[in-house]
Amino acid sequence: MSMTETRDGEDETRIAHLSGWFRRRPTSMEYWELLVTEERLVWCFVGESFKSMLLRADTGERGRGEIEDATPDRALSLDERNFAVPLDSLESVRLRDGTLFRRAKLVVTWKENDEADSYELYATKTADSQVDDVEALADDPRLSHVDVGVETTDGLF
Template sequence: MSEYIIDILSKFFEVGFYQKQYYDIVITNKKLILVWLGESFKPWMLRADPGQNKRDNLSSLDIDNIIRYSKNNIIIDYSHIKDINLNKRNLFKNAYIAVTTRDEEYKLYTEDKKIDMNKVFHTLNKILKAKVSLK
């Protein structure tokens, strides 16, 4: 069976000590691709999402070109995933996706108020079944 894109989740970021790294998450039928869109080193209040101008290009690419989009992309085969925890946005916290693999944990947040974490849960649950949880 050939690989195909199921969904693209936009506007996620990983928080570092001095920077934010921006990603879009591409869900295929075989893997997750965390597409690195850039990083921001500005002070907290002035940070801008460097991926804003790159997202239009991403949706028109095939999977091979998405993987080659950046050397900083993170490719996660579904067989390496232990679990995925989804957390909905609330008054005090941003929504996030935490992916735990055999070797790493990736925790990506989103400030996007329009993201439907229930939809994300159902999309991932069709592929990964009991490995996905939603809080």
């Protein structure tokens, strides 16, 4: 199955919902939600904010609401930029927890057609800490082949 195919009608159990993330692009910030099921990681594009002051910012709040209760297949169909990575293709999920002066960072790496790919995401200002969610992924036997880790800091930086 390719990363863009959906499987309508099949039930999947959601393991985690990693919410409130953005990806820095040269001219914009893309807002993403991640749904982890027992079979795949569904990447859900929920908005984009451009660096130009002339363009209205869409920080993804409406899109996040749609993803919250959606099935993985429904979430995948909400935007053409959405895609899914089979859990078998995941290589690492690394979270660096945020501090008072530094945003949390999530780096997800996977392999597609023998080529590595990764996204580096940063927590939005309104995002809750997701240390517990990522630590739960590390304990999940379905992700035993994935390098899952959390880095926390007690200081301000």
